[in-house]
Amino acid sequence: MDLKVNIRDVPDFPKPGILFKDITPLLSNGLAFTHAIDTIAEHFAGQKIDVVLGAEARGFILGGALAYKLGCGFVPARKPGKLPHAVTQAIYDLEYGTDALEVHRDSIAPGQRVLIVDDVLATGGTAGAKAELVRKMAGEVAGLAFLIELKFLDGRAKLGDYDIYSLIAYD
Numbered sequence: 001m002d003l004k005v006n007i008r009d010v011p012d013f014p015k016p017g018i019l020f021k022d023i024t025p026l027l028s029n030g031l032a033f034t035h036a037i038d039t040i041a042e043h044f045a046g047q048k049i050d051v052v053l054g055a056e057a058r059g060f061i062l063g064g065a066l067a068y069k070l071g072c073g074f075v076p077a078r079k080p081g082k083l084p085h086a087v088t089q090a091i092y093d094l095e096y097g098t099d100a101l102e103v104h105r106d107s108i109a110p111g112q113r114v115l116i117v118d119d120v121l122a123t124g125g126t127a128g129a130k131a132e133l134v135r136k137m138a139g140e141v142a143g144l145a146f147l148i149e150l151k152f153l154d155g156r157a158k159l160g161d162y163d164i165y166s167l168i169a170y171d
Contacts, residue, residue: 003168006032007148021148021170023119027061036167037062040117040145041069043165049142050112051075053130055101056082058119062147066117075107075114077130088136092129101129103137110138121146121166124155131159 006026013020026032040062049070054063055077067074080089080100087102108114114134121127127144134141141162149156149166156164 001032001035003032003036003147007168021120021150023058023147026147033065036147037065037069039167040066040165044070044115044143044145044163047115047142048113049115051108052115052117053077053103053108053134054117055126055130059117062119062145063117066115066145070115075103077101077103077133088133090129090132090136092125092132094125101126101133103133105137108134108137108139112139113142114139115142115145117145119147121149121155121164122153124153124158127155128158131162 003026006029008022008025010020010022012018026036049072051073052063052067052070053075054060056079060076064074078101080102083102083104086105088105089100089102091098091100116127116130118127131141143163143165144159146166148168151169151171
């Protein structure tokens, strides 16, 4: 199935000069969404994934569905101040400034195999922060899965030797 036909280009969003890759048409197409989740799950089948970690908001959508398909738990990574219990935090660089993600300290046990999932791999900053969260909690990054990879931004190079899987690539 050609999933690219379900990705909408939105020029100048969220700021002028950016061509945003909107996944909502794919999410609203049951066949395309099912195909995407099934294909990612097939890639990681048999790798004993204990939990899937996804960051708000689109990472929640993909991560929850993927965790269900793999028969494992889901760990939400959120912006600071959104989780009600003790947290572990990773700070990462943005084009102008920094941002952070947090998970509950008890959401990943030492040695658990964690699959990180998100909608887009761009510069690798957010994905790197999620991998850092897993390492801080003594978990093992089993892999990283993305719906879209923007290859021209070379984010993969910043993520090391992990199993990185993306369904759609833009050169």
